[in-house]
Amino acid sequence: MSRANICMPCRLAAIAAVMGCTAAAFAWTAGWLTPKRVDAPHIVNTFESNYGIHAGLRRNHAKGLCVEGEFESNGNGAKVSRAALFAPGETPVIGRFAIPGSNPSAPDASIPVRSMALLFQLTDGEQWRTGMNSAPVFVVRTPKQFYQQLLASKPDPRTGKPDTAKLDAFFSANPETLPFRQWLKAHPPSSSFANTAFWGINAFIATDTDGNTRAVRWEMVPQSAYEAESADQKRNADFLADDLAARLAQGPLRWHLVLTVAAPGDPTNDATQQWPASREQIDAGTLVLRQATPQRSGACRDVNYDPTILPDGLKPSDDPLLAARSAAYSVSFNRRMQEEAALAHAHGEAQQ
């Protein structure tokens, strides 16, 4: 039968069925099909109930800015992955720096973590999207724990801050959170996005040209030397954006993309654990960032940095956070895009 002979409602029904199966598969991998259901809309609703709805903005990592530049591959990454990105050459990048949390007005010094999200636009039309944080491990291992932590972090209406007793109770009930908390204690927050290392944290599966597969993780290692945030900076709620603008006015900023290759048996489904420091590392090239723009007008605004959008040569591992991230980012993205369209419409009407 030719494609023209398939009726339109049947086609739509088929597409809906495939999408439904994919969503169900994601929900299953993420461990959400449990009697007490914790799904992506519940997670995003909880972000919203904690710090309100800020139309057009991301439900997590709400405060941020867009950056642009390119990735200069040196060819070394091809040892583990056949992704076009790892062949020698340049790939344009649309990125975003942010701080976690749902409050777009949070003072920078109130959050100890920074994030870098990147979209690599490959020449063959494929994309690689990644969202990385400034710690090598994640605070929780499962989507359910992530949800429980969000509930425990709800600001107390009297103080506007999370109730420390509730958070402490969550941490004691979830000892997997210890490596992250210990890491934060030992690493004071950085003075700049530019001197921060960013980790992809979740494991991925790399396939080389011969079809061999290996589990990998990645890190962006800054060329600028780390410094802790200063007392002066802490008085400026937006010091990270101001510092970035000042540095970019002097010239581009650089990071090395370093792949860590797992040994057989290293866990791929536990983002709270680092692999041993002795694992092979591959410097795959240099990320060069040249300009920053506000997120309301920049190229990153309409990007969903879903970490499961990967080129041939990379695929998700069995880490349950990956499927959960993909589903939650999609809900957040759809809500903020609808709001963005409504804002643009209202703006257009106001101008008529």
Ligand code: HEM
């Ligand atoms: C179950 C676990 C997680 C959930 C439910 C979650 C949820 C979210 C949501 C809803 C967003 C907003 C997405 C958008 O509107 O575009 C977001 C952003 C982000 N998340 Fe997660 N997250 C999780 C785990 C992680 C992990 C493990 C990392 C780091 C490896 C991470 C890094 C980021 C980054 C970098 C952004 C900002 C992306 C940007 O700048 O646009 N998240 N997260």
